Amino acid sequence: MDDKIEIxxxxxxxxxxxxxxxxxxxxxxxxxxxxxxxEEMSILEYKITALEVAKEN
Incomplete structure (x- = not known):
């Protein structure tokens, strides 16, 4: 799963x-x-933040 998050x-x-x-x-x-x-950057920031949180858990 971590590989998919990193990708x-x-x-x-x-x-x-x-x-x-x-x-x-x-x-x-x-x-x-x-x-x-x-707006596009904002969406990307939310996605990146969510992925980083998922990676930590």
């Missing part, structure tokens, strides 16, 4: 990095795009 954590970590890179490399994002990226 999921790695996947979501990569997704986070992709979003951060997209935001940091773009100089012409609209407010709606920034909000959308923020």
């Amino acid at each position: 999921a954590l790695s996947y979501y970590g990569q997704k986070q990095k992709q979003i951060l890179d997209a935001v940091n490399l773009s100089s012409n994002l609209t407010a709606d795009q920034i909000i959308s990226f923020g």
Whole structure:
């Protein structure tokens, strides 16, 4: 089970990095795009937190 959690954590970590890179490399994002990226990051943070808690238990 720990292997699956580690794989999921790695996947979501990569997704986070992709979003951060997209935001940091773009100089012409609209407010709606920034909000959308923020919402995606929030969802990823919840998933990562849940997986880390599951990993500890």
